[in-house]
Amino acid sequence: MGKQDKDAVMSKLHDAIMNFNEDEARSGAEEAVKSGADVLKAVEVMGDAMSELGKGFEKMEVFLPEIVMASGALKEAMKVLQPEILKLVASGTAGKKRPIVIIGTVKGDVHTVGKDMVATMMMTQGFDVVDLGHDVSPSAFLDKARELSATIIAASALMSTTLPVQKDLIDFLNAKNVRQNFKVMVGGGVATKEWAERIGADGYGQDAIEGVEIAKKLTA
Amino acid sequence: MRNGKREIFLKAIRGEATERPSVACVNQTGTYEQMAALGIKWPDSNFDADLMAGLAIGAHTILDLDAVRVPFCQTIEEEALGCGVLIGDEKNLPSIATHPYDIDMTPHFPEDYLTRGRIPVLCKALKKVKEEVGDEVAVIGGVIGPFTIVGELIGINNFMVATLKHPKMLHEFLRVATKAATQLAQALVQAGADVICIEDMLASMDMISPKIYKELAWPWEEELTSRIAPAPVILHICGRVNPIIKPMIATGAAALSFEPKTDVAAVKLAIQEEGKKIGVIGGIDTMKDLFFGNPEIARASALKAAEDGYDVIAPGCSIPPGATTETIKAMLLQETETC
Numbered sequence A: 001m002g003k004q005d006k007d008a009v010m011s012k013l014h015d016a017i018m019n020f021n022e023d024e025a026r027s028g029a030e031e032a033v034k035s036g037a038d039v040l041k042a043v044e045v046m047g048d049a050m051s052e053l054g055k056g057f058e059k060m061e062v063f064l065p066e067i068v069m070a071s072g073a074l075k076e077a078m079k080v081l082q083p084e085i086l087k088l089v090a091s092g093t094a095g096k097k098r099p100i101v102i103i104g105t106v107k108g109d110v111h112t113v114g115k116d117m118v119a120t121m122m123m124t125q126g127f128d129v130v131d132l133g134h135d136v137s138p139s140a141f142l143d144k145a146r147e148l149s150a151t152i153i154a155a156s157a158l159m160s161t162t163l164p165v166q167k168d169l170i171d172f173l174n175a176k177n178v179r180q181n182f183k184v185m186v187g188g189g190v191a192t193k194e195w196a197e198r199i200g201a202d203g204y205g206q207d208a209i210e211g212v213e214i215a216k217k218l219t220a
Numbered sequence B: 001m002r003n004g005k006r007e008i009f010l011k012a013i014r015g016e017a018t019e020r021p022s023v024a025c026v027n028q029t030g031t032y033e034q035m036a037a038l039g040i041k042w043p044d045s046n047f048d049a050d051l052m053a054g055l056a057i058g059a060h061t062i063l064d065l066d067a068v069r070v071p072f073c074q075t076i077e078e079e080a081l082g083c084g085v086l087i088g089d090e091k092n093l094p095s096i097a098t099h100p101y102d103i104d105m106t107p108h109f110p111e112d113y114l115t116r117g118r119i120p121v122l123c124k125a126l127k128k129v130k131e132e133v134g135d136e137v138a139v140i141g142g143v144i145g146p147f148t149i150v151g152e153l154i155g156i157n158n159f160m161v162a163t164l165k166h167p168k169m170l171h172e173f174l175r176v177a178t179k180a181a182t183q184l185a186q187a188l189v190q191a192g193a194d195v196i197c198i199e200d201m202l203a204s205m206d207m208i209s210p211k212i213y214k215e216l217a218w219p220w221e222e223e224l225t226s227r228i229a230p231a232p233v234i235l236h237i238c239g240r241v242n243p244i245i246k247p248m249i250a251t252g253a254a255a256l257s258f259e260p261k262t263d264v265a266a267v268k269l270a271i272q273e274e275g276k277k278i279g280v281i282g283g284i285d286t287m288k289d290l291f292f293g294n295p296e297i298a299r300a301s302a303l304k305a306a307e308d309g310y311d312v313i314a315p316g317c318s319i320p321p322g323a324t325t326e327t328i329k330a331m332l333l334q335e336t337e338t339c
C-alpha cells in the first residue's frame, strides 16, 4: 500500500470519529493494520478528532451524546489497534515508554461520563489507561497502581459530597508513605484548580482535553 | 426568624414584587451542620418520614430560608420504577446503582406505584412538614423530570446514544416516566405542597443539544407541568440553559431555576419577549460561594443576584452538604440592602 492509501486510511479514521461511526472506525483500523500504516499515528489522528469535538462541545456546537458515540467509535477502533500497539511495545519499537494511568471515579460517586471521556482521550495520547470504573476506594486505586507500576492516578468526583474523597485518597497515599511514587490528578465537575492545590494533588484538569495536557506535562 | 416567608416566596416565584428579597433553595437543603444540630442524620432521614421532615424543617429553623423542601435525594421515582439504589451513608445521599431496562424493552408502569419504595415516606414527610411549619414557610415537593427518570431507567450512556440513534424508542419510556412524575407530584400537592419543583438534571445543555431538549424533554415537562396545575411549578435544569430558555418558559412553569453559568439578563429578556411574568431563581454558585466560599463571598453573590434581578436568591442547584450554616445564612439580605 502506498503513501496515498495510508493517508486515506488516516482521514477515514479521522472522519469516523467526527461522524461517530463505529463501523467505519473499526474497518478503518483494520485497513490501517493491514496496510502497515503507523498504528500509533492512527490513534493520534483519532485523538485529534476527539479534541476537535471537545472544542465544539465547549462552544455548544457539539453535545454530549455525540461525544459519547464518538468515544464508542474510538473504542471499537482501539480493539483492533491495541494488540498491535502491545506488539510494538513488546518489541521495543513503540518509541518512548507509555506511562500507565489508573483512573476512576471516587468512592461514593457513581458518575462516569466525564471520567470515561478523560480515559478515552488519554488512551489516544500515548497513555496506557486502566479504568477502575466508579465507586473506587483509595486502597483499590493504590492496589492497582502498585500492581502495574503506574505513573499516574487520576481520580474524578462529580458531587460536593464526594469531592472530599479526592483528599482522602491523597491522605491515604501519604499515610502509606507511597505518595511520592505516583502523580495524582483530580478532576470532575465540582473540582477546581485551587482545590487541587489545597489537597496537594499534582494536577487538575477542567475537562478531558486539559486533563490530557496536564498528564503529558506530569510525565514529560 | 424572618417574617412573611411563605407569602414572600409564593409571590417571588411568580415574578411579583416583594417587600424584601426572597431567599430560598428549591433543591436539596440538608447539611452536616444541620444534621448535627438537629440530631437527625443521613441515611436514616432518607428512609423515615419523621426524620426526613425533621431535617427538612432545618431549612426554616436553622437556615432561615423562605421555603422548606423534601426530599433530599434524587432517587425515589427511579427506585419505585425498578432501579436499584445504594442507600448512602451519613455523608452521601442515596444513588442509583442499577438500571432495570434496555432500550429495546417495554417499560412497565406499576399500578401500585404510589405505594412502592419510599414514595409513601416522601408523601408522609411532606404532610408532616406542612402540618408543622406550613403556615410560616412555603413547602416545596420535589419530583424528577421525565427525561431524567428515563436516563436512569436505561443507564446514562445508553440513554445518551439512544437520544441520537433511537429517539422513537424512548417515547414509551417517557410516557411511563411522565405518568410516574405526575402521580407523585399530584400526591405531594394533596399532602400539602405549595409548589412542585421539577428537577430535570439530564435535560441540561451539558448533556444534550437544544434540538434533543425540544424533542424529548420539553413535551413531557410541559405535560407534567400542566397536570400539576393549578399548583405552581418550578422547573430546575442544571448547567447551561440559555439555548433552551424559550421552551422552558413555554412549559407553563411559574418559575425557572438554573445555575449562575446561565446568563440571567438573557433569561429576563426572553421572559419579557414572551410577554410572561415568570420568577427567576438562583444567582448563588453552590461550589464557589457555598462550599469553597465563606460568608463574605456568599453575601457578595447574593447582593449581585438581587441586582441582576433574580426574584428568589438561591443556590443554582443543591446545597452542598458540607456548606456551613454561617455561609448559607449570608445569602439572607435585608429589605434595605436592595433597590
Ligand SMILES: [Zn+2]
Pocket (backbone or CB within 6 Å): B027, B201, B236, B237, B238, B239, B316, B317, B318
Ligand atoms: Zn441542578
